Amino acid sequence: MNAIETRIHALHQYVPELTAPTDLEDFWEQIALEAAESMEFSVEQVTSPFLQAKVYKVILEGAANTRIHAWYMLPIFHQPHPLPCIVTFHGYSDSKGQPENHAAWLLMGYAVFAIDIRGQGGETGNGLMQAYGMTKGWVTQGILEPESSYYRAVAIDCLRAVRCALIMPEIDPERVFVFGGSQGGGLALLVSAIEPNLRAVIAHVPNMCHMDLAILQSVSSVIEVAEFVTRFPDSLDKVLRTLSYFDIMNLAHRIKLPVHVTVGLKDTTCLPEAIFAAYNRIVSVNKTIEVHPFMGHALPPGFHAAGHAFFSQLHTGKNIIA
Template identity: 30%
Template sequence: MGRQVGDFPLEKLRDYRPALGNKPHDFDAFWSEQKNKLKNKHSQVETGLRKYPVPSIEVLDIVFKSWDDTPLNGMLIKPKSALECPVIVCFPGYTGSCGLPVDYLKWVSLGFAVYTFDVRGQGLSPDYGKYQNGSRIPGWMLLGIYDPENYYFTNVYRDILMQIKWIRSEESPFTPTKLGVMGSSQGGGLALSAAGLDGEMDFVLADWPFLTHFERALDVALSGPYMEIVNYFKWNDPQYNTYDQVAETLGYIDSVHFCESINCSTLMAAGLEDAITPPSTAFAAFNHIQSVNKKIEIYPQFTHELNPFHDEKKLEFLSRQLENKPHDEIPGITKQHLFDL
């Protein structure tokens, strides 16, 4: 049952757990070093209360100066007067922004507070990073592609580590009783990577994640940002002489390489007609996640698009996080049914 366009059939997707051949041998040491470099970095954060028409919530506008002083635009949306509550960090999709408060009201209605920040260079935020190469291809995928230390998404991950440190600190506006991450597409990939990097998240929600299993994605994606890399080779290196160098850099930020460090409750989703983030890449991540409380929802006729049906699933998942119940305690769901349509 189910459709798939240019990807594996559903039966194979369920068991698709590829070897991580492009995971750099010093992957863990690399990210341990990045964390050490950030230990003594201090974020300057400015907040301002926004006048908002919904009386039960508060909205704070944030300017978050990251490790290199890049000012990232952000928001905090929380239940009014709450001094502590569970927190979701929501990551935006590629080319997107932190959005509007109304985008997050459904999560706040459950009792969560939501932090959301622009990704550097996207939304309304600049990027103070310095990259050693340009590109004939539009987008951010190739900025610093020859050097993992100075690659664009390495910088993005540093931002996320700084944001999480600040959210947990005494300098943040209130105390998180739980902390989880959420996102779709680019946001889904960032959520998986953040959870793996941090190692102490309480839950993860990642819909049709981008930045995931590049080896497969570059072979089967037909549109979207993976094509920036495909077209890089076509126009800059038609005989793929730099493939190993590019693949090594991508290996340090590929979210599938962080999934073996994820042990918390996880909800994912995949559309079987998704040609931007092919379903096999999502299943590769899902099947490497170590948590026993994980589930992936499958939508046979959905492409890379908003999915209100899955938003209902996410509300149910989040409500269970408040009750500290795993998936197998949700009525009608057992471990044997984690893949059911």
């Protein structure tokens, strides 16, 4: 084997010890129940430059008294209802963007549900209370306890967004997919581990994998966690315990739906080892990983068309494009 093949082969064998706490299942059962408690949301059609799509602003009740802003977009060209839907999660510090950012999915015949992650670069604030200081950014808010952590609030927000999409009257609940890159890829895998009614997931260069390694070596958002521990070195054990609840590696045994993952071997943000540590433990019998030896932290070329090809295999006997 050449050096590239050797590297990829080694990554496929990488299965580090799990860091899961003993109450992991109870923790996520409680989150799933809390996420189901409130499905309050409003839907308002807004003007857009689209000639062949309708755009709605959705505001749904997230965790911790936070109103989550989302776009809900429907193609209207020869599209019978119910429609397949892609729920998208954005990268760290970004936002749901503008409706035109999602035009490719609409042109392929998908409805799109795109949300802001709380407190980051969009219209959504953050009502989560905190009893301790944090470093710059968002991920260290409440990091000392999993029950008060930023990640827990975000998980509830994302689960409610998925469930909102599932009950929209125009959507086929058997064809709701999740998609994201980096932070969004990690969140896509997270909700696919908790929500049983999703059809498939695509996670590009996902974050939130093998988080103990990430805090040590990566330059992703968890560098904020490393800075927090540097300031408060006595907090390391508590921080690692909190992160372990949200580590995709520890949740991979719950991911049973079709899943496609991408990884760049030159990625220093979401490390190849971290991504493979999670991927190798995913139990789905329909899983694939797309390795780009010379790619860093990026979505691969042609990801919209490739995503459509993956999702369209899974239409359960129905034609996605009429």
